[in-house]
Amino acid sequence: MTLLHLVSQQTMQNLLPLLAMRPSLVIQVRSSDERFRQAAEDLKAAVIAMRKQPGFHDLNPEFRDWDIGEATPGVDSSRRAVGEALAPWPQAVVNLTGGTKPMAIGAFLAAQSEGRPVLYCDTHQRRFTSMNDRQPLPSLPAFDDVATTLNVETVMAAHGIPISHWKFQTASAALTEFGRIAFELHIHHRSAFRDKLPASGKTYGESLRAHFRSENGSVPSKRSALQSLLESPLPTPPSEPVLAFLKAAESAGLLQRNHQGEFLPGCQPTRGDVQRVANLLGGSWLELYTLDLLQRAHPRFLDPHWSVEPSGSAEASFGETDLVCVDTAHAALRIISCKTSPKQALEHLTALSQRRRDLGGSHAKATLAVLEAGNNQPEQFEKWGRLLNVEVLVGTEIARRLSQP
Structure with missing residues (x-):
């Protein structure tokens, strides 16, 4: 089976269909912007990391990169490039979730013209959707069945952070x-x-x-x-x-x-x-309590790692993070910081919001778990959290929220 997808910096929408289909060939169509050359390499690294997982040892597709030749491709150039890339592969499936809107439209038109199945990876609704009624998708496992195979190493590799660049502690x-x-x-x-x-x-x-x-x-x-x-x-x-x-x-x-x-x-x-x-x-100890909650909430949260930080030799742009796990409900990384009584809360929330993007891209989730916020502070924390896209949990809310399916 052949899979063609559009490269973007949000690699999960390309990784999940790849894991579902297990193609022998992956064609990565991208713009000439150097950022997307690296994103294509990051996806390859994620596949290598995933190969360590039980059931994925034989995941070894051939990758072919297809450069459209423009930094900001339009509909016509994208349609032309995707059509050329598809021509030798009559059984190819087109995933149009990545790339820009003009690239996605061009890919859709090319797939329709060539009579190929079209897939959309909807991480919000947690499903793989067929976009071409005349050419149904091959039989695929359920989205959740694929999402629950992810681990932290794979998701971080997909966002450019290989296992050699970070370390963590273990907790008995x-x-x-x-x-x-x-x-x-x-x-x-x-x-x-x-x-x-x-x-x-x-x-x-x-x-x-x-x-x-x-x-x-x-x-x-x-x-x-x-x-x-x-x-x-x-x-x-x-x-x-x-x-x-x-x-x-x-x-x-x-x-x-x-x-x-x-x-x-x-x-x-x-x-x-x-x-x-x-x-x-x-x-x-609040980190250990939260780690225990994450471990008990399997498979809602997968592969929790405690005290994740750059390794000594890494030139990494992220600082120490209390807890990192895979949030299967969002098919994304979740970053959790724990504080018994945070000082400089706004600065901490701002740094946490940036760290989630550094570790897991713009789709990553962040949580601040606080033992107590003080008088009149929970509402302020929550307001700042909403502005910075950080979930704030105080006291017993930590267990209530992290124990939900």
Whole structure:
């Protein structure tokens, strides 16, 4: 089978029909704009990534690029180019979803003239639609059956970010369980974590932060200082909810106890290990809670990755992102940032909106998950989110929204 499609920077509308049809030949018709030469290469990289997936090991189509010869092709030049590209392949299917409107119209007219089936990949309605009543499409699997085969590596490769350019952390079941317990404790016993303690004038969270970090917010770098920190007990838990929080962290391997029953950091005296424990106790547990929700929501959300960031050798234009997964309802990447109480919220939302485009193109989705927004702030967050195309979830809304089919 042969598939002809129009190249654009939004590659999912071309990748999904390719995965559905599994053609032996793919003809990529594009303008002479260099951006689309790269987009055509990105699609090839996505196919290579997809080949690692069970059931796709034999996905190995031949690709042929067809340059229309114009930076902004019109209807006539597009029709002519598509007609020429189709001529040797009487069984070809034309996917006109990509490209510009003039390119799509030209491709449609050429396909009609040549008597070829025409496909439209509707990612909003989640279906493959035939656009030529006289030439039906070959039998194809359902859109959702194809969308649920995607993984993060493939979708990011389709948008120009190969696996060699990023890395992520893994979370054990014990860690995600710690995240779940921490969330429940903070939701149901908020005052135990928010109220200032008479003895110190700080909240328990502020006391924890002071245990690990200097006034400028940094963890010690010298090994002797790190060793001393690991031998110093954490502040005594002032209440049962805080004690339960520390016990959950102990069960996850983040803390340990000495002979007196006091809690100590349970890690090696390296800056990275200490910083990891400090971050997870200080609020990154919300990422683990959200990761657990995503894992339980399979196949609504697929292949969730935690703490995605550029690899050391990559010249990448994206920063660290708490969670990245495939949102099968939109056949797109979903970027999720988690904050217990975000400061500079507008700046954070703006950066998150840009990061979703950097990682997954303009069709990617973004979510800001917030433990609490403060008085009168949820409405403001949601207003900013709508303007920036970022979904904002606060408190128990996180589970309600991410658990929906």
